[in-house]
Amino acid sequence: MSTDRIITLHGEQELVQRAGHLFVASREEFLVAATDLMTFSAGVNAAFREGKRPHVVPGLTMRKLYSRRALADPESLRRLRRIAASGIEIRISDGPIAREAIVIDRRTAILAGAPVRGVHTYTVVQAPEVVDGVRSLFRATWETATALADCAAPPPPLTEQARDTLRALSAGHTDETGARLLGVSLRTYRRRVADLMATLGASSRFQAGLLARDLLREEVTPAAPR
Amino acid sequence: MSTDRIITLHGEQELVQRAGHLFVASREEFLVAATDLMTFSAGVNAAFREGKRPHVVPGLTMRKLYSRRALADPESLRRLRRIAASGIEIRISDGPIAREAIVIDRRTAILAGAPVRGVHTYTVVQAPEVVDGVRSLFRATWETATALADCAAPPPPLTEQARDTLRALSAGHTDETGARLLGVSLRTYRRRVADLMATLGASSRFQAGLLARDLLREEVTPAAPR
């Protein structure tokens, strides 16, 4: 194995700067396996936040695999839901994540390295036998993992008020019209919209629509066991 | 059959005024069978538009069954998609709709009557044998019908630009942030958002999020034949 095909990056910023272009260039497959949303995954988050992330192209498979630690708290779950609603497939593995990694287009693997002086390291490998091994491990774990929708606790049922609000929003009405239809003042309607968005964990109305759609779908067709 | 259990309503306004409360009170099941989105269904639309429609409660089944005529033009399809995205199950029957009707809570059937002097009539029936018959017919046709997502022509694939826009919106960013991430001006970003919304057929960002979620879902898991 040629050593010039292995690079070690120190810290998230170096990851972003030296591997971010790989993220952007990804066209077939972008896989992430991480224990939770914070540690290894923080490197991916940092890159994404700076716009270094795959274009959403037809044919690109984007999958994220986490351990149950990712469901540890409500905010993490809300984040996972937001990620899922934006079109990324998410599964949760019952066991630990044996190898935290990012696999890009079947050609590059970025592995979690040992922290050096408290700084995360990332090992970038392009040796086919390593990449294939990591990818196979991902696939095997993926196949036994459970879709997020099937293993996360269902969100608390919406109140009737929230549902009426959801319905008015779903119809594409302005707030003024929605308020009138529900027979409340504009201020009250907007207060309820804000409450619904907080419940959904959304920071924009578009995102709220994405999340709400998942919710509606779960009610019409409750999740079946995998 | 007692005649006082049959009422004939003339025109949509009378439907709204004298049967609208039944729509609102519906708690278990609200079924509509119509040939297309315009003729018989126009009465339901009018009631809904005036706020006379079922509350969105858990346990309420809302289903709409149409013939293929409902897919006749792109705008009808866009409307169907909006309806579906708001949580109503929609199926398309290959055959004609034998009996255009609304069935409410298994107790009331509203049937399409013959037009009188060009005015739609609606026959409201609460005789159990009639209601059961209409409902059975609905169910039988529903079982052989195809889910909207499975029979409508898939929407044209989004351009890469539209996808990037979708992704920024999905992340819940403000327009300013979205524009920066995509490397375009705010004006251009907003122009693209407006284009995406036109493509989706949405009149608000929330609604666009609902519709976009269906789109994303169709790409990750393409429709299987029923």
Next chain:
DNA sequence: ACCGATCTGGCAGTTTGCTGCCATGAGCAC
């Protein structure tokens, strides 16, 4: 090269959405 179509970006005016503030009323417990 020129020309036309299209896209971009800056700016401005407008509409819609967001939220704090405050007064009021309703409901509930004591």
Next chain:
DNA sequence: GTGCTCATGGCAGCAAACTGCCAGATCGGT
């Protein structure tokens, strides 16, 4: 009865979103 909590509605200030307009840049065809 009183006091507290919570929800509502009106208002105001602000942010975010919407879109027209116009000038300039870009692209493709001849």
